[in-house]
Amino acid sequence: GAVVSQHPSWVICKSGTSVKIECRSLDFQATTMFWYRQFPKQSLMLMATSNEGSKATYEQGVEKDKFLINHASLTLSTLTVTSAHPEDSSFYICSARILAGNQPQHFGDGTRLSIL
Amino acid sequence: EDQVTQSPEALRLQEGESSSLNCSYTVSGLRGLFWYRQDPGKGPEFLFTLYSAGEEKEKERLKATLTKKESFLHITAPKPEDSATYLCAVQSNYKLTFGKGTLLTVNP
Numbered sequence: 001g002a003v004v005s006q007h008p009s010w011v012i013c014k015s016g017t018s019v020k021i022e023c024r025s026l027d028f029q030a031t032t033m034f035w036y037r038q039f040p041k042q043s044l045m046l047m048a049t050s051n052e053g054s055k056a057t058y059e060q061g062v063e064k065d066k067f068l069i070n071h072a073s074l075t076l077s078t079l080t081v082t083s084a085h086p087e088d089s090s091f092y093i094c095s096a097r098i099l100a101g102n103q104p105q106h107f108g109d110g111t112r113l114s115i116l
Numbered sequence: 117e118d119q120v121t122q123s124p125e126a127l128r129l130q131e132g133e134s135s136s137l138n139c140s141y142t143v144s145g146l147r148g149l150f151w152y153r154q155d156p157g158k159g160p161e162f163l164f165t166l167y168s169a170g171e172e173k174e175k176e177r178l179k180a181t182l183t184k185k186e187s188f189l190h191i192t193a194p195k196p197e198d199s200a201t202y203l204c205a206v207q208s209n210y211k212l213t214f215g216k217g218t219l220l221t222v223n224p
Contacts, residue, residue, distance in 0.1 A: 006159070032210075034211075034212075042216060043120075043203070044203070044205075044212075104165050106162060107152075107160045109159045110157070
């Protein structure tokens with residue numbers, strides 16, 4: 001149980017392109033989804049918290065106009081990297097939590113984004 | 117600000133050689149300490165949640181313990197398939213704060 005699917009797993013695109021990443025909870029309803037970014041040999045850094053039907057909450061230093069998050073249903077959240085540049089290249093990972101409180105987050109397998 | 121420090125950064129063991137990974141933390145109101153396993157190019161896989169000092173959890177060759185300042189992940193008689201990065205995270209309020217992880221390599 002508690003499977004989170006993330007798509008695509010790998011994206012290579014030109015600078016200036018916008019890229020959409022999908023995160024789906026397959027066997028449970030996720031009231032809250034999270035988006036992280038991870039650089040090599042670094043810890044996961046939370047970018048934003050997404051609650052179904054409301055605006056995402058962004059962490060300090062994360063540009064909300066750059067990283068658009070939509071959480072339209074209890075099983076789907078999307079992250080759109082707008083006008084991507086090489087410095088946006090990274091490993092993006094989503095997670096979902098079944099209920100509020102102290103339940104563990106379950107993670108997708110990540111999206112490797114490479115901007116040329 | 118919550119902080120998580122994991123040690124060692126990397127650990128190399130022979131198959132069957134037991135050892136422990138450390139996670140030291142400072143947090144304003146611990147709501148849970150989580151251990152995850154991450155394989156290369158994959159997302160973290162949930163292992164354990166610990167909520168209060170003195171609590172212990174076990175799963176196969178892994179055992180996690182918790183004190184007020186740190187957590188240990190004990191690995192008993194590891195196998196090569198236990199090779200991965202092990203991540204520790206603490207939760208206060210709504211979000212998780214992760215350590216950088218310990219890269220464990222188990223040689224056959």
